[in-house]
Amino acid sequence: MTAVPRLFSILRQGPYLIASVHTALDDSQLVRFQEDLVHRIGADRARGVVIDVAALDVLDSFGSRTLRDVAEMARLRGAVTVIVGIQPDVAFAMVELGMDTGSVLTALDLEEGLVELDRCVAAPPVVPT
Amino acid sequence: MPRVAAVEPVGTPGEESGPAGVADLIPLVRRIVAARVPDPATADDLVQETLARVLAAAERVEPGMLEPYAIVTARNVVASMWREQDRQRRHQHRVVDLRPPEAPDEDVLAAEDRAAVAEALTRLSDRERETLLAHEVSGQDTRSLAAELGSTAGAVAAQLNRTRARLRVEYLLVSERVEPPTERCRPVLLALSSGDRRRQREVDAARHLLECDVCARLSAPLLGRGRRARDDELRVPVRTDADIVAARQAARELATKLRFSPTDITLIATAVSEVTRNIVRFADSGEVVVAALEEPRCGISIVARDAGPGIPDVERALQDGYSTYQGLGLGLPGARRLMDEFAVVSETGRGTTVTMTKWRGDA
Numbered sequence: 044m045t046a047v048p049r050l051f052s053i054l055r056q057g058p059y060l061i062a063s064v065h066t067a068l069d070d071s072q073l074v075r076f077q078e079d080l081v082h083r084i085g086a087d088r089a090r091g092v093v094i095d096v097a098a099l100d101v102l103d104s105f106g107s108r109t110l111r112d113v114a115e116m117a118r119l120r121g122a123v124t125v126i127v128g129i130q131p132d133v134a135f136a137m138v139e140l141g142m143d144t145g146s147v148l149t150a151l152d153l154e155e156g157l158v159e160l161d162r163c164v165a166a167p168p169v170v171p172t
Numbered sequence: 173m174p175r176v177a178a179v180e181p182v183g184t185p186g187e188e189s190g191p192a193g194v195a196d197l198i199p200l201v202r203r204i205v206a207a208r209v210p211d212p213a214t215a216d217d218l219v220q221e222t223l224a225r226v227l228a229a230a231e232r233v234e235p236g237m238l239e240p241y242a243i244v245t246a247r248n249v250v251a252s253m254w255r256e257q258d259r260q261r262r263h264q265h266r267v268v269d270l271r272p273p274e275a276p277d278e279d280v281l282a283a284e285d286r287a288a289v290a291e292a293l294t295r296l297s298d299r300e301r302e303t304l305l306a307h308e309v310s311g312q313d314t315r316s317l318a319a320e321l322g323s324t325a326g327a328v329a330a331q332l333n334r335t336r337a338r339l340r341v342e343y344l345l346v347s348e349r350v351e352p353p354t355e356r357c358r359p360v361l362l363a364l365s366s367g368d369r370r371r372q373r374e375v376d377a378a379r380h381l382l383e384c385d386v387c388a389r390l391s392a393p394l395l396g397r398g399r400r401a402r403d404d405e406l407r408v409p410v411r412t413d414a415d416i417v418a419a420r421q422a423a424r425e426l427a428t429k430l431r432f433s434p435t436d437i438t439l440i441a442t443a444v445s446e447v448t449r450n451i452v453r454f455a456d457s458g459e460v461v462v463a464a465l466e467e468p469r470c471g472i473s474i475v476a477r478d479a480g481p482g483i484p485d486v487e488r489a490l491q492d493g494y495s496t497y498q499g500l501g502l503g504l505p506g507a508r509r510l511m512d513e514f515a516v517v518s519e520t521g522r523g524t525t526v527t528m529t530k531w532r533g534d535a
Contacts, residue, residue, distance in 0.1 A: 067421070069413040070449070101420055101438065103445040104506055132438035140442060140506040141492060 051076050053083050059160055060087060060122075061153065063095040073109045080113055084120045091160035092117050095153055097128030107142045114147045123163045124148065127156035194227050197242045201226075204246040209253075218253060222246045265527050266517055284347070292342035300335045307332055337366035344390050356380055357387050364394045404429075404464035410451045410478075419448040419460040419476075426462050427472050432532055440472060440530050443507040447476040447526045450503055455480020455523065471512075471531040479523040486516050 050072055053062045062080050084092065094113065099106065114124035125148045129137075137144065148163070150156040201222050202215075209215040226242045233241045293301055303321070306312040307328075314325040314332070321328065341361045345352065352358050360380045363371040372378070381388050406422040408415060420441040427437045444460065451458040458478025465471040483489045492505045504526070508514040513529040 067417050069417045070452075071413045100424065101441045101445050103442050103449070104503060105445075105449060130438075132435045135435050136438045136442040136510065139439060139510050140446075141509060142506075 051079075053080060055087050055089070056157075058088075058090040058164070059157065060084065060089040060092045061095065062092060064098050066098055067100045068106075070105055073106060077109055077113050077116075081116045081120065084117055084122045089122050090164050091123045091125070093150075093153060093156040093160060094124060094126050095128045095156075096126060097130065097152075099130075099133065102129065102133050102137055102142075104140065104142065107137060107140075107144055111144060111147055123160055125150050125156040125159050125163075127152055193238055194223060194230055194242075197226065197239060198223065200239065201242055201246050204243060205250060208247075208250045214253075218246070218249050222249050225249070262513070262515075265515055265525075288343055288347040289339075291346040292339055295342045295346075296335060296338060300331075300338070303328065304332060304335045304339070334366060337362060340365045340394060341390075344393065348390060350386055350390070353386055354384060357384060360384075360387055361390060361394065364391050406462045408460045408462070409457070410448055410460055410476075411457045413452060416445055416448045416452060419462075420444040422460070423462045423472070423474060426464060427530075430464055430470060430472060430532060432472070432530070436530060436533065439510045440474070443510040443528060443530075444474055444476075446503045446507040446510075447474070447528070450524075450526075451476060451478045451480070454478070458523075465529065465531075469531055471529055473527065473529045474511075475528075476526045477523065478525075482520040482522055482524055483516065483518040484520055486518050490516065 050066055050068055051062060051064045053060055055061075060080070060083055062076070064076065068076060080092065080094075083089070092113075094110065096102065096110070102110070110126055114126070117124045127150045129149065148159060150159045198219070201219050205215045205218045205222065206212075209218060222242065222245050225245050226238065229241065229245075230238065293305075296304070303317060306317060307314065314328045318325045318328045323331075341358065344361075352361070356375065357380070359375045360372075360377045363375050363377050381391055404426070406426055408419040408422050410416070410419060423444040424437055424441045427440050432440065444462070448460055451460070455478035458476065458480065461475045461477070463473050463475075465473050489504050490508065504516065507526075507528065511528040511530050513527075515527045516524065517527075518524040
C-alpha cells in the first residue's frame, strides 16, 4: 500500500465499530471501504457499526446502494448498522433521486447513532416463534 | 366516418359569408395578433394564416358566428406558434450533428496534418519519441514505462509533459513552414507551450514576443491552450472512477460560483455523478463539460459526452429500475428528476450525449 492519506478510518469502540469517511470517495474506494468494514466486523467480533458519512458531498445511486449493501452484509455477519451524519442537502438529493433506503437504520450524529446501537443490541428485534 | 353526409350541406351558395365577410374581419384579426406578437413580419404571417383558415372554414361556420370563429382561430394560431417555438428550443440540441460535416478539403488537410505531426516527431530525440508513442499510441501506462526506464511514474509523466510541449512547438513550426529566426525563439516557445511560468520569466518570454513577429504569431495557439478552461466552462475528461468525483467537484465549483443554493449544488453534483458514472461504466472514456448559462436566465449546463456503444433504447433507459449492470437503474431517470432540463441523444455505435440544465431559483 502506498502512503496515501487514509480516506476512511474504522475504529473500535467497545463492542462497536465506528467507521468514518473522511472525504468524498470514488466508487472503487467505496467498494474498498465496504470490504474493509465487513472484514473488520468479523475480525473485531463487532455487534454494531456506526458509519459516519458526514464528509460525503454526494450520495448518488452507487453510494447509497453500497451503504445499503454494507448494512445488509453486516446484518448477515451479526452486527447492526446505523448510518449517521447524512447532510440535509444530501438527504434532499437522495429523495429526489428516488433512492429507497427505508431498510437502513439512521441517526442524526455519532452520539445518537451509538444510543441507537445500544437500544438495538440490548433488545434485538423479536423473532416470531 | 360520416364523410359522405358532410358533402351535402356544403352547397349553400349565394350566401355572402364567404370572401367578403372574411375581408371585414381583417382589422379584428390584425388587432388580436398584434397584441400578442410584437414582431410585425411574424404577425403578418399569422394574420394570413388565420384568414386562410377562416376562409377555408367559412362555409361550415354558421352565419354570424364567423367573427367569434376568427377570434378563436387567431388565438390558436398564435398559441401554436409559441408551442412550436418552444418545442424547437427544447429540441435544438438534437439537430446538432455531433460530427462536424466533412469539408471537401478535409482529406488534404488531414494528410498535411499527419505529415506535420510525423515531421515534428522526427525532431524529438529517440528516447522522447519512443516514450511518447508507447504512452499515447500503445497506451502503456506511466508506471510500467517507469519500470522499463528505471525511473518513477511521476518523473515519466513530467518527461511526457515536456515532450508534448516540444511536440506542440515543432508541430507548429512544421505546419507553418517557418524556421525560428533567432536563437531565443525555440526556448521561448517551449516555455510557453509547457505553461512553465518560471521558465517563461527566465527566458523573458513576454519581451521576446513583443520583439519577434514569428513567435508572436506562433504563440497564439500555444497560449490559447488551457485559457478556455479557466473561463466559465470546465472540461473534465472521464476515464476512471476518480474522474466521477472530479466531474462532480467541477460542477460543484461552478455552481458555487454561480451562487446556486447549497441544496441545488448537491442536486447538481448528484446528477453529474450519475451521468458520469454511465460514461465510466459503458463507454470507457468521454468527457463532461460544465458551463455557465446566462440566457434566458442564470443557470448551469452539463454535457456528458462519450463515444461508447450508445444506448439502444433510450426510452427504456429513462425508466426507473432499468439497469444493464448491477445498479439500481436510477442513473438516468434519477438525474432527470434532479435537473430542470434533461435530454439524451444516443446513437448505437457512435456514442451518447446527455445534456442537462439547472436554472438558478431566483431568491
